[in-house]
Amino acid sequence: MSATALQPEPHRSSLAARVLRTPLTELLRGHLAPALDAERTVAAAGLPASLAELTCGVIRRTRLWRREKLEVARELLAHFQDGLAAGAAADDLAASFGDPAQAAKLIRRAKRRNRPALWKALRLTRRTIGALVLFVLIVYTVQAVRIYTQRPNIARNFAAEWNAAPLAVPESERAWPIYRAAALALGEWPGGRANVSQRPGRADWPALVEFVEENARSVALYRQAAAMPKLAWVYTTQLQDEDARLWNPGHAAPSASAPAQPAVQDPDFVMFLMLPPLPVLRDGTRLLTIDAYRAAETNDPGRADADIRAILQMADHARETRVLIGDLVAVALSSRACDLLGTLLHDHPQLFSPEQLVAIAHRLATVGGGTLRVRFDSERAIFEDMLQRYYTDDGHGDGLPRPDLLGMATMVDGQTRDNSPLGGACAKLLLPAASTVMAGRRDLHATFRDYIDRSDVEAELPLWERPAQVAHDGLEAMGRSPLAHVRYWPLFILAPALDNAGRIGEYATQTRDATLTALVLELYRRRHGEYPSSLAALTPQWLPKVPPDRYDGQPLKYRLVDGQPLLYSVGVDRKDDGGRLPNVPNVAPDAPNRESRANHLARMWRPPPNPNHPPPEPLPDGDWILWPPIE
Amino acid sequence: MRIERELMRGAGPVAVLKLLERREMYGYELVEALSKRSDGVLAMGQSTLYPMLYNLEAKGFIESTERTAPSGRERKYYHLTRSGRTQLAEQTGQWLAIARAMQTLGILPGPTAGWEAAS
Numbered sequence: 001m002s003a004t005a006l007q008p009e010p011h012r013s014s015l016a017a018r019v020l021r022t023p024l025t026e027l028l029r030g031h032l033a034p035a036l037d038a039e040r041t042v043a044a045a046g047l048p049a050s051l052a053e054l055t056c057g058v059i060r061r062t063r064l065w066r067r068e069k070l071e072v073a074r075e076l077l078a079h080f081q082d083g084l085a086a087g088a089a090a091d092d093l094a095a096s097f098g099d100p101a102q103a104a105k106l107i108r109r110a111k112r113r114n115r116p117a118l119w120k121a122l123r124l125t126r127r128t129i130g131a132l133v134l135f136v137l138i139v140y141t142v143q144a145v146r147i148y149t150q151r152p153n154i155a156r157n158f159a160a161e162w163n164a165a166p167l168a169v170p171e172s173e174r175a176w177p178i179y180r181a182a183a184l185a186l187g188e189w190p191g192g193r194a195n196v197s198q199r200p201g202r203a204d205w206p207a208l209v210e211f212v213e214e215n216a217r218s219v220a221l222y223r224q225a226a227a228m229p230k231l232a233w234v235y236t237t238q239l240q241d242e243d244a245r246l247w248n249p250g251h252a253a254p255s256a257s258a259p260a261q262p263a264v265q266d267p268d269f270v271m272f273l274m275l276p277p278l279p280v281l282r283d284g285t286r287l288l289t290i291d292a293y294r295a296a297e298t299n300d301p302g303r304a305d306a307d308i309r310a311i312l313q314m315a316d317h318a319r320e321t322r323v324l325i326g327d328l329v330a331v332a333l334s335s336r337a338c339d340l341l342g343t344l345l346h347d348h349p350q351l352f353s354p355e356q357l358v359a360i361a362h363r364l365a366t367v368g369g370g371t372l373r374v375r376f377d378s379e380r381a382i383f384e385d386m387l388q389r390y391y392t393d394d395g396h397g398d399g400l401p402r403p404d405l406l407g408m409a410t411m412v413d414g415q416t417r418d419n420s421p422l423g424g425a426c427a428k429l430l431l432p433a434a435s436t437v438m439a440g441r442r443d444l445h446a447t448f449r450d451y452i453d454r455s456d457v458e459a460e461l462p463l464w465e466r467p468a469q470v471a472h473d474g475l476e477a478m479g480r481s482p483l484a485h486v487r488y489w490p491l492f493i494l495a496p497a498l499d500n501a502g503r504i505g506e507y508a509t510q511t512r513d514a515t516l517t518a519l520v521l522e523l524y525r526r527r528h529g530e531y532p533s534s535l536a537a538l539t540p541q542w543l544p545k546v547p548p549d550r551y552d553g554q555p556l557k558y559r560l561v562d563g564q565p566l567l568y569s570v571g572v573d574r575k576d577d578g579g580r581l582p583n584v585p586n587v588a589p590d591a592p593n594r595e596s597r598a599n600h601l602a603r604m605w606r607p608p609p610n611p612n613h614p615p616p617e618p619l620p621d622g623d624w625i626l627w628p629p630i631e
Numbered sequence: 632m633r634i635e636r637e638l639m640r641g642a643g644p645v646a647v648l649k650l651l652e653r654r655e656m657y658g659y660e661l662v663e664a665l666s667k668r669s670d671g672v673l674a675m676g677q678s679t680l681y682p683m684l685y686n687l688e689a690k691g692f693i694e695s696t697e698r699t700a701p702s703g704r705e706r707k708y709y710h711l712t713r714s715g716r717t718q719l720a721e722q723t724g725q726w727l728a729i730a731r732a733m734q735t736l737g738i739l740p741g742p743t744a745g746w747e748a749a750s
Contacts, residue, residue, distance in 0.1 A: 072681070075658060076677065076681070078705060079659045079662075079681075082660070083659055085702065086663075096676050097678055102678055113690075114685060
């Protein structure tokens with residue numbers, strides 16, 4: 001085979017020359033110049049067809065940049081031209097070339113090694129990103145399969161455990177049906193329930209007296225219900241029949257302001273168990289408090305005595321619900337009874353007989369079985385129940401969040417979450433990715449348990465032994481980290497503020513102890529004609545010992561002011577100011593409720609003063625007055 | 632004689648470097664020289680030679696310049712760099728060590744061949 005005459009194409013030309021040579025269509029396509037077109041160069045070289053085809057095939061397969069292809073093409077062309085010039089046959093040259101595919105591959109690899117460092121860096125970046133994306137996709141897929149293919153393992157029915165006790169109470173001993181009847185019979189509060197003063201002498205007092213008289217049947221039913229041994233409320237997530245009427249908007253109180261029932265599929269989900277008894281008990285306490293004041297006004301000690309005892313029994317009924325909010329209501333009702341009793345002792349010291357006072361004192365001392373501590377057991381159960389429903393179970397205490405968890409935030413706090421189908425779908429798509437950051441079931445449970453355990457230890461301590469709110473501060477510090485907030489967000493949604501709950505029991509205990517002491521002081525006065533000079537005179541005949549001041553662990557503070565007793569605690573500043581209330585910043589001296597606000601400030605616990613870590617605001621300089629009552 | 636691919640992969644680059652030690656050469660010239668001077672043992676086609684040249688160029692052992700040959704054709708000439716000379720020296724040393732070892736083992740003829748008989 002003879003070689004075709006060679007017509008080498010000039011390939012070194014200026015940019016302007018190449019632009020001028022480039023057809024407009026090629027320019028529009030982004031091709032700068034035919035000079036960079038390797039195949040045209042091959043065609044122009046005039047090689048035998050077999051060699052031209054071989055060269056074009058190889059450079060096409062290299063998938064290199066145009067400039068690189070052109071370089072390779074020129075070199076191969078020169079090689080073949082040299083071979084032809086040396087007398088070799090085209091077919092022999094083609095045969096000795098080797099495997100074109102292999103050649104293209106090796107040329108491509110070698111040429112790319114010659115590329116600029118910037119291109120290599122970009123390639124490395126691209127590959128790294130690609131590897132990361134691939135890794136993320138694999139992790140996402142694995143997580144998605146684990147999350148979306150596993151069913152929850154409901155190993156423990158907490159609702160059934162909670163309901164075992166009330167279901168065992170005979171029908172004839174159940175207070176709840178009577179409470180419910182009392183609530184359904186109760187009319188609308190004058191001016192609204194939230195605005196009821198419950199005190200004689202206030203503007204709404206005549207209307208409240210009229211309201212109590214009009215609702216005498218409810219009053220009687222509340223007293224009758226309180227006399228029953230057990231509340232016997234059976235937990236459910238969906239109220240039925242008469243109970244549902246309490247939640248029916250437009251019905252008589254307490255249903256009017258009660259929220260609509262949330263739609264909960266699982267009837268045993270303790271997080272959504274309903275507690276209509278608590279607002280009913282609070283309503284009953286309001287009603288009986290007004291009735292007791294009215295009884296005092298009309299000098300009817302038996303009626304007032306019955307009301308106080310009923311309120312104390314309601315506190316025990318609230319505590320029977322065994323949930324944190326039930327304990328908090330129980331403490332609130334107990335304190336309400338103390339406030340009522342303390343006010344009656346002050347305003348109507350002769351109202352009750354000594355026997356009635358002793359009986360009331362004994363009943364008051366045994367509310368909650370003698371302790372007013374708020375229990376956290378229910379929170380453990382609620383959290384564990386949430387975990388078993390919203391997390392997968394690997395059989396060893398660990399697991400991943402399930403899609404249902406996303407609905408929890410909406411159900412707990414429906415006002416602030418995106419409830420739209422699109423938002424829900426996005427959240428479900430993001431869940432596998434989020435689960436790689438979120439704490440697993442074991443970690444979340446351990447963190448929650450640690451928080452509750454620490455809170456339990458703190459709640460066991462009297463106020464005078466509490467150095468700081470370690471559990472709460474620890475949780476708050478953890479929440480300041482955005483990563484921890486994402487990692488443990490179910491914890492931050494569900495964990496209640498147990499620091500304050502733990503202190504409320506202490507406040508109530510101090511109030512109860514002071515009320516009992518005031519009651520005994522009245523008994524002493526009746527016996528001796530005057531109040532004692534110190535509380536030590538009450539022991540051991542009247543009191544086994546002087547109750548402690550919850551803020552310093554020393555005996556409750558007592559003085560006679562103008563012959564009248566004053567019971568107080570040193571308060572949050574842990575300093576005896578002789579029974580003086582602290583100043584209230586930014587409140588005028590003649591502002592209404594100023595004394596009440598000052599007393600509240602003196603009561604609210606804060607860590608003890610520490611010279612090394614002074615508090616951001618000075619502690620209120622004054623005492624917490626316990627008796628006589630401060631409105 | 633056909634050389635194993637792995638062996639060729641080791642021998643080819645050093646052979647090319649050796650050919651370029653004395654003067655610059657272009658692709659076809661290298662193919663011809665390798666074939667003739669090794670009696671065809673190290674003959675390689677373009678599919679092997681040019682990727683090898685590009686690799687040596689990427690490593691900085693050789694450099695290329697495009698020039699018009701006396702025949703009027705555009706060619707790319709390759710020449711050895713300083714780094715290439717160092718590399719050639721190292722490779723040569725290694726091949727000599729291998730050759731000596733082969734001689735010691737009696738695989739290649741040489742002054743130490745036949746040690747088995749001696750021992």
